[in-house]
Amino acid sequence: EVKTAIKAFCDAGLMAAGQDYDFGGMQLPVLIEKAGLAYFKGANVGTSSYPFLTIGNANTLLKCGTPEQIETFVRPMMEGRFFGTMCLSEPQAGSSLSDIVTRAEPQPDGTYRLKGNKMWISAGEHELSENIVHLVLAKVPDENGKLIPGVKGISLFIVPKKLVNPDGSLGERNDVVLAGLNHKMGYRGTTNCLLNFGEGKFKPGGQAGAIGYLVGEKHKGLANMFHMMNEARIGVGLGAVMLGYTGYLHALEYARERPQGRHPMNKDAAQPQIPIVQHTDVKRMLLAQKSYVEGGLALNLYCARLVDDERTAESEEARRNASLLLDILTPIAKSWPSQWCLEANSLAIQVHGGYGYTREYNVEQFYRDNRLNPIHEGTHGIQGLDLLGRKVSMHGGAAFKLLGAEVQKTIAKAMEVKELAGFARALGAALQRIEKVTQALYAAGDMNKTLANASAYLEAFGHSVVAWGWLEQALLSVGKTGHDADFYRGKLQACTYFFKWELPKVHPQLDLLESIDTTTLDMQDAWF
Template identity: 35%
Template sequence: MAEYLIDQRDLEFVVFEQFGFDALLKSEKYSDFSEDILRDTITQAVKFAGEVLAPTNDEADKFGCRLVDGKVELPPSFQKAYNAYCENGWAAPGQSAELGGMGLPLILAIIAQEVGIAASPSFMFFPGLTVGAAHLVEAFGQETLRDLVVPKMYTGEWTGTMCLTEPQAGTAVGDLKTVAVPLAEGEESTAPFEGLQEYKITGNKIFISAGDHELTDNIMHLVLARVEGDPVGIKGISLFLVPKYRFDKDGKILGSNDVACTAVEHKMGIHASPTCSLSFGDEGECRGFLIGEQRRGIHCMFQMMNEARIACGVQGVSLGNVAFQRALSYAKERVQGTKITERDPNAERVTILQHPDVRRNLMICKAYGEGIRALLYQAAFHADFAENHSDEALRTKYHDRLELLTPICKAYASDKGFKMTELAIQVHGGYGYIQEYGVEQCMRDVKIASIYEGTNGIQALDLLGRKMRLKEGGLFMAWLQDTNEFIEENAEHTALKKEFKLVEEAKNALAEVSFHFMMSGKEDPERAMMGATPFLEMFGHVEVSRLLLEQAVLADQKLQALFTEKNVAEADRAAFIKESVDARFYDGKVKTAQFFAHHILPEVYSLASGIKADDRSALDIDFM
């Protein structure tokens, strides 16, 4: 079994030093928490993931999941781990305590998610999807239904799914064929409460993650369907809660709701997460309850989809960093060859960590890994402040910033997480290609994050075609203003002056390209949209470089304070950094930001060149 490795020091640096918890703890919602409580929570999350979840991963990858006699079989270790997960309160750490969650700040929920995915990726689909589904019911469900269903989901007694995709309706969800028909007068209702709008549901859904299993007594499926007679397209779609089993007002299971799993996909990765084909209403007896307003299903579902997109980014952060930590550990131990500067064939053999190309690959992983972690943790802070900040204007600002950056969180983090797994395999050499060291599984498990919950191409279109236009470009202009202020404040930084100049130039290139789209989009919309994915990558590079420089400024302050406190002379600082864990950590932050600015950030210029090129070759070619 591959070792479970988490850089807890970096998690805590981002939370407590980079973003700071003081402002969050001043809000009424979190006034009962303290930094000590939150640090202890992180430690407990890491400990639980390592001791309880990580031991399930090897079996999960090898056993997978199987459809046997109409039932989905999971790895035997999952049931015990799931029970412990729920008993320890991890099922819904960031959700309302009144409804069964832990009521923690969202950043703690993101961390619990990251360390859980790092331990056992397939396992985390069950609680992860359940929280999103329950939160949607909490927001839009009828009160009596909400008060029964949501606590059962937040405590893990029941699980949940999101059911959008059909064979002919993937990204084009408006093409779905699942139908909802209101009960005819005189038909017997199965609703547990009076006042629920009950419908007969008929249709088929595919690619439903955690779609069927025996971990819990019931599964709440959130199903998009069209009420008979409603318009075609997304404007005619409604949302329904469709339980696997019918239940009464006390939650007692009454029997089948005519929902069946007809197939389980055999996938590249996440082998033990059952990706199911589900059939609703084969016998004409499937019932569902309207969530939200009729024909407002997409509006409701977008809440869960946006949360799921953040979760995709966390998946990239988690598995990319796991792969990096394993590659780093391997590079420190694997002895191969002599130093490149050594000419004596009998010279001492060194670890591959001494080889420049290996160090470059590891540094790319470190820079991406710490950058995308900061990107996703920042999103969690934005989400919490958007809801809980005392200043209404700041609540709006944080909401807008989260809107702007969500497609980047999803697409950039999942793409770079995959890139990190590729480089981690490369560092391992041939050993990375076999199962023993675990990095090839990281690659297989993370790839899906760039595909589901709206492919990364869709995220790029959302960023360029919608988010950049919101409030007449106001969201992007506000980001530009904040970035400009940060650069101006630090333009003469002693250790980072060159890097701030590089970020300023890259930011200007990004702004120039954004204005280019205003003209090219009118002249040739297809060619303009061909630049959406490169534009998202440009934006991701600049934002991550900004975040890494933010870390570097703080780290340099801490490093200089250590030198002063320990009275370290200039000539002795390199040796001190090697000996001091804190000094080495902070020095690493400075060097990581420098590396990203010099070696990765310049990619924005080649991306910009392609976007601005007057070239339609990809559109005009007649593919054979």
């Protein structure tokens, strides 16, 4: 079934939807491409992971690869004949990529021989395609045969499962093998593998070692791989949104069809039961889900538009601004939906009651699938460190200031709309507090203290950014009438919920941050 579904996806030209006509693409803007492909994430995130990893792999090679590499590997990927992966982590080096030890030994013919192990590799082995193109981070030893410590020694390599002959036909098997499958809580439709490179089971050219081809400059591997990693992070956020969204739609349908109980003031047991969607607490749970998933969707589609602006905006300043905004929003676009759309999945189970806890309904699977998203492609904590430790201060705080200016534009527009002025003031107050807290954190004089509560900073910042997105949606919804009036009324009600129930949560977090609280920093191992 997976192979049939992916073949239909590829036959429709969707693998190359965002690529040039030369690659059989539709040249769709990234915004349209991501919006369209989001439906596949909502339908089956496990199956859709194979093509989406391939698209990210191909995009990285289009930016960093040679013309020969693009012709040899990217074209077959865009045709759906080859699939791609990203091989970063190792058993001893998950988030800490500076500690990888996979070696890449240079060969006289300009290739490299890789030896090492890669862990947590999604789509690392399968029979869904003719070939698998692994993008592998490894270290080239120095003249003394030693690996360079830290990220400076990391390079990026193409390591195909099967070698490709000059005429494009498949050659002998490369020395990369499946060492084991990881048995996961969710995302079970996507294989997740431990791969061994260069163990000698296969000996291409008569010797052990997986043959790899350098991508870009030597020792620039992590920078090159970040093209794929940043795309993957936004992809993770969008995937989290769509898992939350499909759970919400299942919960909404169930709530409309499931009769149970009566209104609190109706004590007549002879009266028929009402659908649970009429119960206030069920409406609360559905509103929360709607506010999370539609807020997260707006954020991720805005990031997709920034990718377009980064490439195609008319002025250099506009392109630079899009790049700055994308930089500061990426950790939020990845982590906020991964946290709060997972909460939406939890609420979807709750709406189903006892049935939601069984496998008779899909909502338990959506939760299991979505639980991965706060973990992979940079954990929640790492995204917090990235935002507070790097993104808000980079280029003298340029991205932080630019984002604040963009939010202020929305606030100014909303202040002119009677129904939204209160929300505008609330967002303005949150923004002012974030600016003040950020200054206080950097004035602490000790980066250990500054970053101690980075996760709380990420969550407060993220809630404020999503509130901004909701205010933008509300501006488009006020006063709308006609056949779709209920759609816009639903937007306004979800916006109201977010501003009254969710945005106030940021202030206790900001209080904690502003006090430079060291409770977690001071905790000692022996005290647990």
